[in-house]
Amino acid sequence: MIDDDRTLDIREGAVRFRVLSAGRGPHLVSFHSFHERGGWSPFLDRLAARYTVHAPFHPGVQGSSGVETLDDVLDLVLAYDELLDRLGIGAAHLIGHFFGGMVAAELAATLRQRAAKLVLVSPLGLWRDDAPSQDLLILPQEDLPAVLFRDPASEVARRWAAAPQTEEETLAAQIESIQRRASMAKFVWPIPDKGLQKRLHRITAPTLVLWGDADRANPVVYAEEWQRRVKGAALLLVPGGHMVLHEAPDTAAAAVMEFLGT
Amino acid sequence: MKICFFHLMPYRFLPEDFENRYRSVWVDVPHHLYDPEKTRGLYHEFLDELEFAEAQGFDGLCVNEHHNNAYGLMPSPNLMAAALTRRTSRAAVIVLGNSLAAYNPPLRVAEEFAMLDLLSRGRLVAGFPVGTSMDMNFAYGIDPTTLRDRYHEAHDLVIQAWTRPEVFAFNGKYTQVRYVNIWPQPLQKPHPPVWIPGGGSVETWEWTAKLDYVYCYLSYYGYKRGKATMDGFWEAIARVGADDNPYRAGFLQLVCVADTDAEAERLYFPHVHYFYQKCLNVWEGFAEAPGYRTVKTLQTGTKPQVGAQAKKIRQSLNWQKYLEQGYVIAGSPRTVREQLTDCIKSLRVGHLMVLLQIGSMPKELTLHNTALFARDVMPHVRDLWPGYKDRWWPSGVPNGA
Helix, strand or coil, rough: CCEEEEEEHHHHHHHEEEEEEEEEEEEEEEEEECCCCCCCCHHHHHHHHHHHEEECCCCCCCCCCCCCCCCCCHHHHHHHHHHHHHHHCCCCEEEEEEEHHHHHHHHHHHHHEEEEEEEEEEECCCCCCCCCCCCCCCCHHHHHHHCCCCCCCCHHHHHHHCCCHHHHHHHHHHHHHHHHHHHHHHCCCCCCCCCCCCCCCCCCEEEEEEEECCCCCCCHHHHHHHHCCCCCEEEECCCCCCCCCCCCHHHHHHHHHHCCCC | CCEECCCCCCCCCCCCCCHHHHHCCCCCCHHCCCCCCCCCHHHHHHHHHHHHHHHCCEEHHHHHHCEEEECCCCHHHHHHHCCCHHHCCCCCECCCCCCCHCCCCHHHHHCCCHHHHHHHHCEEEEECCCCCHHHHHHHHCCCCHHHHHHHHHHHHHHHHHHHHCEEEEECCCCCCEEEECCCCCCCCCCCEEEEEEECCCCHHHHHHHHHHHCEECCCHHHHHHHHHHHHHHHHHHHCCCCCCHHHHHEEEEEEEECCCCCHHHHHHHHHHHHHHHHHCCCCCHHHHCCCCCCCHCCCCCCCCCCCCCCCCCCCCCCCCHHHHHCCEEEHHHHHHHHHHHHHHHHHCCEEEEEECCCCCCCHHHHHHHHHHHHHHHHHHHCCCCCCCCCCCCCCCCCCCC
């Protein structure tokens, strides 16, 4: 259950964040990826039992705006720094999935004092020629479930893939999807290696790298790569695909809470 | 009326089962399908066809730019245009064009077009496309969300490099040059005429209209489907309060001429079919990178010219349907004259571009099509827009403008 759905401006409105919040306890900020449609999930519900969870939409996605004023990853990181100020947060636990994981890692590497603990779920941001991550930004809708989910026939995958009923809704959904992906594409196009590897050594927050063991979008070899590059990072593989937070919310939330503590 | 011969320079030797075995003719078309031996003389054939068109009386010769593409073996149209300048002397050399955002710095375009303008003695038309998503976002790796912004900035830089009298500094967001000072400068003053090839973006119409350029709709789906786009352009022209001079517009149409309607089907169907089934077989994922089209254009509900939906439509096509839907204007000279007149009038185009080499069409047949078109069709549509002055025609063309 979302307690709060609000918009917060920075830079006199040049960038506006829509932030969903729920729960009580220490602050936790969650960053989403390309294929997160609602911005909230059963996984976040579980975390909200112990933390004050904030889930901002990236600029350009749904109610957030101003992505055209952000040119690169540093611009995005600084915008989030200012958002944390607006939320009255000094340090928070940062968690992010895929693109969101890259944002969380960038934030933790650039502004160390912002990250209490860091949870990276199948993060994007590194590149290996021998194991390229899937081009998730452009995969046609009908090809996505097989790449995103361990079992594309599962209830959670089918619910995710459900198509709108009317032509009007279909067009609106297509435009929302294109806008959502475009807003993140600009920070990772055409290859999601924007120098993060040069900055990862700066991360000092205790870090958990969490991965679905059947992730077909972002191969598990990257998990080892992340663990090697982030000092002292713990690695946990849980049964699931790329959308592990949706596929196994209980397991994932339990693992995250155990790592974060209170 | 100006009639121009457009060449895409397609690879003619894709395997029979190409569209079933390979997902895309563009971006990741495997290059083991490319046989350099078969293409040894291909560029010379293409240039022969273009030069023949001039000899047959066409007003202009059009070349364009594509990358990673088996139907457009022309990553550098400027090379082809340069070759044409040596063997032609009367036709406009129309480069449609250089995708500005792809050049770093874009001054390269200002320089090469200036060279082409001099080489052709002022016969150059400078085309500035945004570029397709396949070319720009996938083959050249440019971020789709900033592509148009880069394009506009590059355009401003090129025009300034051609027109400002002094050496100047350009402090752009994407290009910074401390000393802009291109040598040589183009022959035509203030600069070669600018034509903007577009695919139907709402913003491009307005921008083209405001800057008083020619808008060219390079559609592969014919004049009947092109009508909505050209109407949109003319509405944008009306909005900015410009006149309705038909020379503001260009349109590309596929045309096949034979002695009879039946003969046209026999001669041209396999090549037309090759074009639509193989050359336009673009994987859905490459049809449009997220952010390539603006939300305003997406809201019109128009679909990309290629991709899954377009493929579904194309697969059901036979000769009758290609003709009925206007994708191709084909038949006897009489049939072609009537439909082409309808095309020109309904779209209100002063610069007609015809594609007479289509798909796998070999040289002899291309020349046949070109000669028949020039002899039996062209004279009948030449005088369709009396009383209008073509202000967008290169001044170096003999008896041009």
